Amino acid sequence: GAVVSQHPSRVICKSGTSVKIECRSLDFQATTMFWYRQFPKKSLMLMATSNEGSKATYEQGVEKDKFLINHASLTLSTLTVTSAHPEDSSFYICSATGTGAGNTIYFGEGSWLTVV
């Protein structure tokens, strides 16, 4: 099946800094990507939906200015956590679908963010 890759798999950053997580579709054109957040031992919460070349659509309660999502190409979307705080520490997972994905959504492996 198609592959979606996230990078980095684990990252530690200091409070107040920004950190970027990448989500890449390796063998299909990801016209749509989704970003989820998962707190420890909790479910996955949809943060936003991004369509290539458009502004992301954020779910209610998600801070747009804090979680910047860019989807400038058909193979890459990025999530930037700005001015990170310890409470932003979480597991972030992306998923993608599009041309060549066979009407299927593929998930990345996830990225662990720890803010210290």
Place this chain on the structure above:
Amino acid sequence: AQSVTQPDIHITVSEGASLELRCNYSYGATPYLFWYVQSPGQGLQLLLKYFSGDTLVQGIKGFEAEFKRSQSSFNLRKPSVHWSDAAEYFCAVGLNRDDKIIFGKGTRLHILP
């Protein structure tokens, strides 16, 4: 808006015993239903999905699920669990085959030796 309910937070079964994990959904139209498994610290693995057709869906690792429209349910079953099945299981619903997926809160499966 669509939603998913997994009524059991934890389930414990003995190795070799049968398993059923419950899932109820709320959605006005024909739902697209999924079951995912997540091992600790890992990403998601798709076990099976239902889009249309036969209401009994076969998945990987010996899992199956049955879509029951009258009960708004999509329960996951396995006839004989293995210790390696211990993990978190998520039921999910989508608006379409390739639209956003909404997850239930998950059921943690524990296996007794």
